[in-house]
Amino acid sequence: MSRKKNLPEDYSEAKKIINNNPLPSVFFGLDEKILFYNKSFKGENKNVKVKGQNAFSFFSIPPEDIKKISPRNPYRFIGKENTEYIISPFLEGKKKVGYFLFYHSRLNPELEENILQSQKMETIGKLASGMAHDFNNLLSSIFGSLNLLKRKLVNREDVKYLVENIESCSIRATDLTKGLLNYGKPTPRRKTPVNPADLLKELLRVVTETFPEQIQIISDIPSGLQNIMGNSTEIYQVLLNLCINAKEAIKNKGKITVEARNILIDADNQQQHSLLAPGNYVRFSVIDTGEGISEQNLKKIFEPYFSTKKKDTGSGLGLYVTYGIVKAHNGQIDITSKIGEGTRFDIYIPSYEEPTEENISTAEKIIVLADDEIMLRDLLAELLESYDYEVVCVQNGAEVYKVLTEEIKADLLIIDFNMPEMDGLTCIKNLRKTNVRTKTILSTGSATAANDAEISNLQIDAVLTKPYEFEQMLEVVRKLI
Known part of the structure; x- marks a missing residue:
């Protein structure tokens, strides 16, 4: 398998981070030469030759200060016109291969903190995502087999509970790995339209019945909340985790408020939500009157294994996983806190509008299916054929190329x-x-198989990360053909 894109000299992840950064940004290698930069930087330096220049000289950085930089200790210095420069290392695995540099006017420090935190989360996510391919292939085969078993054993109540038990354990195994593998990656489980009001009512019922009586639970859920497209179990997990954190932050009496609002992000408020695309969102808020979080700890709150709790009382993975789920839903999580007053978490999830449905016949639809995992490929083929698709199976890219350029015209x-x-x-x-x-x-067992630019340039219509449920694959197939 070609892994060229993951080699240090390719820097595909670094380019993605740079290009998504609204601030002027550059990337330079260990040899101190500037390798690439984003549009914001180019716009401010149109007539200046930058690529290949020494970053220390170009930005007047003291060479000895580069030794001070670490993932937990980015280097900052103030340049001309009260401009603050931030340098942070970029890692391939555990190896440092280069540096990000971005700058901004000190009039907007909150934006800089958001960008720095986002870049840190991207780097941590890379460290957690390399081990999934073979394991996810096995889980995909298990789910495919289960789907066929359930359809063939409709009237076998004596074995139905065994199949359900296997499925339940397989889903748990998937969730355990995805908690880490999906960190900061857009790979949630199967999404469906979710009614936020119903979800919050269920959450509030559990919280009200189980939290101590001295903690007052306040809800503010207006009518007319827009639906969101997501995984209801994961969104519920996020909100429940935030409520539990809020409860633990309140030592005696206190209040926890759960709110939801429809939010429109446009040109008027884009600066306050710099990491979100314009559009309609639902904002979920969990607000407590607990002891608050220090400014120092706020910067580390989403890092794996970081916890303000006493040893042996928490894993430190709760907010780490929460961050990953929110990012996987193309959302954002914000936090504000003040010692002695409390903490507020805001979760932004894109709204969903029901598309116009069309009845599409599957008759005579041809699908070319390519996978070298024969068991998984044959299972998926049988499942697709059971829905009247015609499936042509091949086992490598060379065979696909030959079939589609010389033999048949396929629909998918x-x-x-x-x-x-x-x-x-x-x-x-x-x-x-x-x-x-x-x-x-x-389809891929790795969260980093292709970046957004490659997917767009190659006109790839969908990317599914294994293990996927068959219903998820079928839903995508129906939308495309």
Whole structure:
């Protein structure tokens, strides 16, 4: 399998972070030479040759200060016109391979903190995401087998509970790994429209019945909340975790307020929500009157294994996982706190509008299915065929290329990323060069198989991370063809 994009000299993750940063930003290597920069920086330096220049000289950085930089200790200095510069290292695995540098007017320190925190979370997410491919292939085969078993054993009550037990344990195994593997990555489980009011009513019922009587639970849920598209179990997990944290922050009497609001982010308030795209959102808020969190701890609150609780009373993974779930739903989590007064968490999740449904016949729809895991491929083929799709199975990218350029015209290509001879991404690139524009689903056991730029440039219609549930795959297939 080609892994070129993950080699240090490619810097694909660093480029993604730089390009998503609204502040002027550059990236320079260990040799101190500037390698690339974003549009904001280019806009301020249109007539200046930057690439290849020594970063220390260009920004007047004392060379000895570079030794002070660590992931927990970014270097800051004040330049001309009260401009603050921040330098933070970029890691490939545990190895330092370069540095981010961005700057801003000190009139907007909150924006800088948001960007720095976002970059730190991206780096931590990379460290947690490398081990999933083989394990997720196995889980996908288990889920596929279970789906077929349930359909074939409709009237077998004597074995139904065994199948349900296997499915339950498999889902738990998936959740355990995704808690770490999905950190900061857009790979949640199957999404459905979620009614926020119903979700919050269920949450409040549990919280009211189980929290101590000296803690007053206040709810503020207006009518007319917009639906969101997400995984209701994961959103519930996020909100429950925040409520539990709020309870533990209140030592004696206190209040926990749970709110929700429809929020429109546009040009008028984009600066206050710099990491969110314009559009409609639902904001969930959990507010407590507890002891508060220090400014020092606020900067580390979403890091894995960090906890303000006493030893052996918490794993330090609660907010780490919460951050990952929110990012996986294309949302954002904000926190404000003051010692002695309390803490407020705001969760922003994009709103969902019901699309116009069309009845599409599956008759004569041809799907090319490519995966070198024969058991998984045959299971998925059988499941798709049970819905009247015609499935052509191949086992590597070279066979896909031959089939689609010489033999048939297909309606859809489902292709695995990790295959021998020619991997999925290379195959798609070669097909696009020959003007084959077949709608494409890329499946992968790795959270970092392709970045957003590659997905867009190669016209990949969907990316599914293993282990996916068959209903999730079927939903995507129906939308595409």
